[in-house]
Amino acid sequence: MKNNSISTDTDVIIVGAGPVGLALANLLQTQGLRFALFTQESEPRPVYESRAEGVHVRTLELFERIGVIQKAMNQGRPLEGVSLYSLKQKLGSFSLKDPRSAFPGALILEQGKVERILSERLQENGVSIHWGHKLSALVQTNGCVEAQFVDQNGVTIRLQGKYFVGCDGAHSTSRKLIGVDFIGEPHPGSYALADVDIEWHQEALDSNVHVFMSPLLLLGKLKEGSWKVASLVPKGAKLPESPEEILSILQAQIDHHGVLAKLMKARWTSHFRISNRHVSTMRKDRVFLAGDAAHIHSPMGGQGMNEGIHDAANLAWKLALVVNGKADDSLLDTYSEERLPLIEKVLKDTSFMTNAIEIEGPGRWVRDKVVSFATQIQMLEPLLREEFSGAHRTIGQTRIIRESNVSFL
Ligand SMILES: Cc1cc2nc3c(=O)[nH]c(=O)nc-3n(C[C@H](O)[C@H](O)[C@H](O)COP(=O)(O)OP(=O)(O)OC[C@H]3O[C@@H](n4cnc5c(N)ncnc54)[C@H](O)[C@@H]3O)c2cc1C
Incomplete structure (x- = not known):
């Protein structure tokens, strides 16, 4: 390995150009902070890789702050509501429109598009992302963090920053390097998903997200007319590897739930296992963890991204205040203090939703009656709107914002 040591100084080193690292870079840019963003892939991920595709109202408000809201709205489509089904019957629908926000509700916008929009915004602001750099070591010394990266030619690069944020996903190297525990367990079962064209042999489903329960099948229309289809891989079935195997599992679930539709051409397929895990702390001295590096859970409710x-x-904004000498370093402790309880609640809620959707046996009858009644009297709407808006997520910051009188959001 060549060892070409470059010592540069910056305020914040960010690792990972997923949606979280890119959003953080943009938010630091709005605060005028110096930062450097490193990521291991050599180029942006393909725009058609949908993964997460629901952008909540609170996130849209942040996109407005970053200056990408128009692009996001143009490339996405509004998510009006959710319809729930069991035993080939529709139990009911609920609206996700949120009267508390300037935005009508959540947006269907694939993760690939989110990442592209956020990296283009950095480019517009003259920020270059350091593609093809894999984090390999982290050392914290008095007053700074030194991170070491290896580029695609095997060249080692060292960089010093005042702070470091690991946004490097579920298998986070940052988390391992600082020795923070990832507490939790895997959820039984795995999921197959595809972005695929559908040939309808019944009236096409409307623009709600359609959730068929026991076992889970999810159908949601994307902006360009194709559909996101996801389902649980049946117990005992071989884990899918090829796109054909994934489509065959999804088609079998569509048939099982009595939807008259044929899956056609897929532009993207994948499968994944769910785990419910979160870190014991989101801060260790000058190193912070964010996004999947700090918490992973069921995709139910579209919370991950x-x-x-x-x-x-x-x-x-806390990093900005501290780096600019307007607040004490202890303000940064509130990051983990505020976010972890909310994350624990999200894990609990998404785990509950996942288990409820997968109930079999007599419990299924009870669940269906409850869901049916709750949708009729519109009882589910406020609860689920809260999950899909993320509006409560910043509770806990208000006191600090008022006291510090900073430009926040
Ligand atoms: C197949 C699949 C389907 C999903 N479907 C859904 C869904 O339907 N709904 C939902 O809400 N969520 C879904 N998710 C989860 C969602 O994609 C994540 O919550 C989201 O990507 C988290 O963003 P992130 O930026 O924290 O991490 P990531 O998107 O994982 O990004 C991590 C970044 O760090 C980089 N990196 C990693 N290690 C290093 C290293 N050592 N050095 C440098 N760079 C590094 C990676 O290359 C990447 O750029 C899905 C995930 C997968 C994999």
Whole structure:
């Protein structure tokens, strides 16, 4: 390995150009902080890799702050509501429109598009992302963090920053390097998903997200007319590897739930396992963890990408105040103190939703009656709107904002 040591100084080193690292970089940019963003992939991920595709209202408010809201609205489509089904019957629908926000509700916008929009914004502001740099070591000394990266030619680069934020995903190297525990357990079962064209042999489903329960099948229309289809891989079935195997599992679930539709051409397929885990702390001295590096959970309710971006929002303005000498370093302790309880609640809620959707046996009858009744009297709407808006996520910051009188959000 060549060893070409470059010593540069910056305020914040960010690792990971997923939605969280990119959002954090943009938010630090709005605060006028110096930062450097490193990521291991050599170029942006393809725009068609949808992964997460629901952008919550609170996240849209942050996009407005960053200056990308128009682009996001143009490239996405509004998510009006959710319809729930069991035993081939529709139990009811609920609206996700949120009267408390300037935005009508959540937006369907694939993660690939979110990442592209956020990296283009950095480019517009003259910020270059350091593609093809893998984090390999981290040392904290008095007053700074030194991070070491290896580039694609095997060249080692060292960089010093006042603070470091690991946004490097579920298998976070940052988390391992600072020795923070990732507490929790895997959820049984795995999920297959695809972005795919559908040939309808019934009236096409409307623009709500359609959730078929026991076992889970999810159908949601994307902006360009194709559909996001996801389902639980049946117990005992071989884990899918090829796109054909994934489509065959999804088609079998569509048939099982009595939807008259044929899956056609897929532009992206994947499968994943759910785990419910969170870190024991989101800060260790000058190193912070955000997004999947700090918490992973069921995708039910579309929280993963949103919660990660909310981590970034909580941290960015605090880093700005501390780096600019307007607040004491102890303000940064409130990042973990405020975010962890909310993350624990998200894990609990998403785990509850996942288990409820997968109930079999007599419990299923009870669940269906409750869901049916709750949708009729519109009882679910305020609860689920809260999950899909993320509006409560910044509770805990208000006192600090008022006292410090900073430009926040
Ligand atoms: C197949 C799949 C489907 C999903 N579906 C959904 C869904 O339907 N709904 C939902 O809400 N969520 C979903 N998720 C989860 C969602 O994608 C994540 O919550 C979101 O990507 C988290 O963003 P992040 O920026 O924290 O991490 P990531 O998107 O994982 O980004 C991490 C970044 O760090 C970089 N990196 C990692 N290690 C290093 C290193 N050592 N050095 C340098 N760079 C490094 C990576 O290359 C990447 O750029 C899905 C995830 C997957 C994998």
